[in-house]
Amino acid sequence: MALNFRSHHPHPHHAHTPDYNYGSLSQKSAETRNLKPGEVSTGTTIMAIPFEGGVVLGADSRVSTGTYVANRVSDKIAQLHDQIWCCRSGSAADTQALTDYVRHYLAQLAMETDRQPTVKQAAHLMKRLIYENKDHLMAGVIIGGWDPIHGGSVYNIPLGGTCIKMPFAIGGSGSTYIYGLMDSEYKVGMSKEEAKTLVKKAISHAMARDGSSGGIIRTVAVEEGSTERDYIPGDKLPYGPAGW
DSSP: OOOOOOOOOOOOOTOOOOOGEEEEEEESSSSTOOOTEEEEEEEOEEEEEEEEEEEEEEOOOOOOTTTTTEEEEOOOOOEEEETEEEEEEHHHHHHHHHHHHHHHHHHHHHHHHTSOHHHHHHHHHHHHHHHHHHTTOEEEEEEEEETTTTTTEEEEOTTTTOOOOEESSEEEEEGGGGHHHHHHOOOTTHHHHHHHHHHHHHHHHHHOOOTTTOOOOOEEEEEEEEEEEEEEEEEGSSGGGGGG
């Protein structure tokens, strides 16, 4: 089931490398100061929190290419099966391809076994694709959802393809700003509304501090028999410039 993603970078003998002035670091932002020639800065904030009977997933909506915002309102939460969803971070192209493959494999599995795939199966499919192609991919994802066997569960798959079941998961460049907030606010056995409130609060704090996160907040609440999508516009965030 391994995939071979080929790199589309031009041959080094034909590539044009621009001249960079490394003496002008003071003119660069903190996010672009340590980039090598030809590299661009990408970032996001994604997270998932299980609650009694399901999972809430959330993400910001900014897609950046260096200091340029390519898309202000992208959807970083992709559906893999009826009640299994994926938050994407890293390369937009890589993660879109990965979710397409996992969605296809889960649909085949559901037809062959005549039962709903589990969140664990989806996470391990994604983990295998990322791990076996880690030299060609830049993808960090969070898999969350509900299934009849394990209920609501969350799996974190960072760059490199490690797969860990977590009590909650955060990822992307904005996550570094909210680890302390999550350690303080998260508790086991949260209700659906408590989980949604914490997701919105944490992502809005990350968006306020991380230049590569921004736009709106999208959330997905998954439980048995229902999936509820929602979004919070940029001028209605619980924390940030609009509320300062």
